[in-house]
Amino acid sequence: GQNIDQPTEMTATEGAIVQINCTYQTSGFNGLFWYQQHAGEAPTFLSYNVLDGLEEKGRFSSFLSRSKGYSYLLLKELQMKDSASYLCAVCDSNYQLIWGAGTKLIIKP
Amino acid sequence: IAGITQAPTSQILAAGRRMTLRCTQDMRHNAMYWYRQDLGLGLRLIHYSNTAGTTGKGEVPDGYSVSRANTDDFPLTLASAVPSQTSVYFCASSLAGDSTDTQYFGPGTRLTVL
Numbered sequence: 001g002q003n004i005d006q007p008t009e010m011t012a013t014e015g016a017i018v019q020i021n022c023t024y025q026t027s028g029f030n031g032l033f034w035y036q037q038h039a040g041e042a043p044t045f046l047s048y049n050v051l052d053g054l055e056e057k058g059r060f061s062s063f064l065s066r067s068k069g070y071s072y073l074l075l076k077e078l079q080m081k082d083s084a085s086y087l088c089a090v091c092d093s094n095y096q097l098i099w100g101a102g103t104k105l106i107i108k109p
Numbered sequence: 110i111a112g113i114t115q116a117p118t119s120q121i122l123a124a125g126r127r128m129t130l131r132c133t134q135d136m137r138h139n140a141m142y143w144y145r146q147d148l149g150l151g152l153r154l155i156h157y158s159n160t161a162g163t164t165g166k167g168e169v170p171d172g173y174s175v176s177r178a179n180t181d182d183f184p185l186t187l188a189s190a191v192p193s194q195t196s197v198y199f200c201a202s203s204l205a206g207d208s209t210d211t212q213y214f215g216p217g218t219r220l221t222v223l
Contacts, residue, residue, distance in 0.1 A: 004151065031209050042199060042214035043152070050209070087152070095207040096167075099151030 002026045004100035011106045020073045028093020035087040083107045115215040130185040132200030140206035141183040145196040159206030190222045
């Protein structure tokens with residue numbers, strides 16, 4: 001079966017760095033997305049990786065290793081507004097998105 | 110309208126009743142999607158439409174139906190609601206229909222079936 005694994009919850013301190021991991025087992029691979037979802041709100045797009053390596057976008061970076069079925073989202077200089085759930089999703093061989101359950105990130109002052 | 114809207118924001122519904130959740134986008138996106146989000150689970154695709162006039166079944170289509178009469182609107186109907194359909198429902202759209210394109214989500218509808 002298809003599976004996306006992420007930690008359920010993580011805690012970090014304001015100003016610090018946090019890495020949220022995502023491992024996947026899917027039938028084929030056509031890219032991996034990260035979305036941010038604040039409590040009670042809609043998911044919003046953060047990043048899309050289809051090739052191996054690191055992509056940086058301001059304070060957020062996303063890494064992909066297709067051979068290891070692994071990605072991470074790196075958040076630097078954490079701010080209180082970064083408290084949210086972070087959703088990993090993989091586009092499989094049928095071009096369907098398979099979603100992880102999300103990682104709830106709690107930022108403490 | 111800017112982006113994608115959903116109505117109602119929330120609804121409490123008696124089991125057995127019929128309910129239509131509305132979704133409208135003004136971005137001229139070709140593809141639209143309906144998801145449900147339940148605590149501890151990832152977003153699950155109910156139905157999708159790659160272009161006006163076509164629809165397809167997702168991972169959890171039973172008990173739901175959709176139509177796509179035009180580009181902008183994609184209503185989701187529960188013919189006879191059951192308590193297991195209590196969930197938060199998100200509508201989304203993307204320019205292309207192959208899921209490698211960014212999806213834009215509506216604000217969601219919180220549905221409770223009693």
